[in-house]
Amino acid sequence: MNCSEVLEQAPLFPDLQSAGEDIRRHLDGCPSCARQVAETRALDERLKAGVLAETFDTSALERRVMHRIAEESAARFTEDAMPARRRFLWPLAAFGTLAAAAAAMVSFVVYQSVKPKPSPYSLAAAHDHRLEVVEGQLRRWRLDIPSAEVMASTHGIPTALISAVESAGFTFKEAKLCKLSGVIFLHLVYLDGNQEFSLYLRHEDTNPAGGAKRLFTTEGGQEHVAGFRDGALEALVVTDQPGRAALRIARAAAQVI
Amino acid sequence: MVAARQQEFEQVALPHARALLRVARRLTGRSSAAEDLVQETLLSAWRGFHQFRPDTNIRAWLFRILFNTFYGQGRKLSGTIVPLSPAMAARTPSADDAIEVRRALDGLEADHQAVLLLGVVEGFTCREMAEILDVPIGTVMSRLSRARQAMRRSLERREDELLRSAGTGATVS
Numbered sequence: 001m002n003c004s005e006v007l008e009q010a011p012l013f014p015d016l017q018s019a020g021e022d023i024r025r026h027l028d029g030c031p032s033c034a035r036q037v038a039e040t041r042a043l044d045e046r047l048k049a050g051v052l053a054e055t056f057d058t059s060a061l062e063r064r065v066m067h068r069i070a071e072e073s074a075a076r077f078t079e080d081a082m083p084a085r086r087r088f089l090w091p092l093a094a095f096g097t098l099a100a101a102a103a104a105m106v107s108f109v110v111y112q113s114v115k116p117k118p119s120p121y122s123l124a125a126a127h128d129h130r131l132e133v134v135e136g137q138l139r140r141w142r143l144d145i146p147s148a149e150v151m152a153s154t155h156g157i158p159t160a161l162i163s164a165v166e167s168a169g170f171t172f173k174e175a176k177l178c179k180l181s182g183v184i185f186l187h188l189v190y191l192d193g194n195q196e197f198s199l200y201l202r203h204e205d206t207n208p209a210g211g212a213k214r215l216f217t218t219e220g221g222q223e224h225v226a227g228f229r230d231g232a233l234e235a236l237v238v239t240d241q242p243g244r245a246a247l248r249i250a251r252a253a254a255q256v257i
Numbered sequence: 258m259v260a261a262r263q264q265e266f267e268q269v270a271l272p273h274a275r276a277l278l279r280v281a282r283r284l285t286g287r288s289s290a291a292e293d294l295v296q297e298t299l300l301s302a303w304r305g306f307h308q309f310r311p312d313t314n315i316r317a318w319l320f321r322i323l324f325n326t327f328y329g330q331g332r333k334l335s336g337t338i339v340p341l342s343p344a345m346a347a348r349t350p351s352a353d354d355a356i357e358v359r360r361a362l363d364g365l366e367a368d369h370q371a372v373l374l375l376g377v378v379e380g381f382t383c384r385e386m387a388e389i390l391d392v393p394i395g396t397v398m399s400r401l402s403r404a405r406q407a408m409r410r411s412l413e414r415r416e417d418e419l420l421r422s423a424g425t426g427a428t429v430s
Binding site: 044052058066217 | 269278282292378405
């Protein structure tokens with residue numbers, strides 16, 4: 001490959017590991033191209049950091065959208081339920097409309113009031129997963145379950161959970177302790193098929209035991225986070241796979257934990 | 258049944274609201290217009306959610322709807338420059354690199370903004386961007402290359418202005 005082909009194609013890959021062998025070989029032997037590609041990556045990082053630094057609160061927007069969806073669903077329900085002879089049955093239809101709208105409103109309000117809130121550690125977990133698992137920054141991982149169980153037991157996390165997650169069809173890969181926003185979590189990495197995902201666990205002494213597990217999902221950068229609390233145990237699943245995958249993994253983990 | 262679908266939609270689609278709003282904010286240049294655009298996008302997605310296949314990339318699907326809605330509102334990407342509003346310019350501290358970067362991005366042509374936001378910030382592949390923007394993949398690749406050059410020039414211009422203003426004691430807004 002010549003220099004112009006390399007400079008055109010190298011920035012199209014998320015990292016040089018995923019670029020072709022011929023691109024990597026060219027960059028190894030061409031300092032000028034290597035410098036320009038590095039500059040482009042630095043520009044990309046700066047752009048990404050600059051845009052992601054702007055934060056948005058979408059909670060009001062999300063409430064508006066779900067409210068509109070509830071209204072539209074109620075209207076459609078009534079339309080579908082109306083027979084051809086609707087002019088003879090208009091009082092019933094009108095009652096149906098009002099009842100369906102009221103039911104939708106009530107279910108929406110109830111749902112909003114009990115909807116599980118994302119963990120405050122979600123974004124930190126997404127960032128940690130991106131750096132340590134996706135980008136593979138050098139860290140000291142424990143590669144065997146007994147070592148992971150020792151770390152779990154010293155932080156109040158039931159040791160049996162680590163193997164229990166494997167019984168849900170995932171393969172243990174590695175573990176270490178980490179801090180998310182200053183709070184210690186046990187960071188476990190499992191394989192779902194050939195895709196890695198992170199499971200962050202922590203035990204909070206002050207949280208009362210008991211209560212139903214309620215799943216939440218959210219996103220952080222390119223990662224999807226799903227999680228739940230089970231009494232004093234908090235669990236966060238992070239994956240760069242679609243949000244549906246995060247939810248499926250968290251649901252499977254919740255069943256065995 | 259409907260409630261379960263609503264819950265599923267909320268779980269799989271709404272987590273992307275922030276990313277959609279981030280891109281919409283730069284495309285429209287105004288917070289209120291961006292929120293309207295994302296609201297319309299999510300409502301369109303809900304109306305088509307029964308046809309959504311579980312193995313499809315919902316993020317790419319939502320962004321495609323976002324851009325379709327944006328085009329449908331009569332906005333043209335090609336050659337459109339999103340101006341900085343006076344309010345935005347007034348609250349731009351020159352020392353903050355993140356704000357400098359966003360200002361430089363806001364000054365680019367909108368089709369360049371689109372590929373930088375989708376490819377660099379949101380991490381979509383060229384193939385996914387081609388589907389979202391409904392243009393050939395070759396167009397995406399050449400746009401991405403030109404957009405990076407434009408972004409670099411824009412940042413260099415901003416930095417030159419900063420250096421000059423530092424020399425004269427003037428403020429940059």
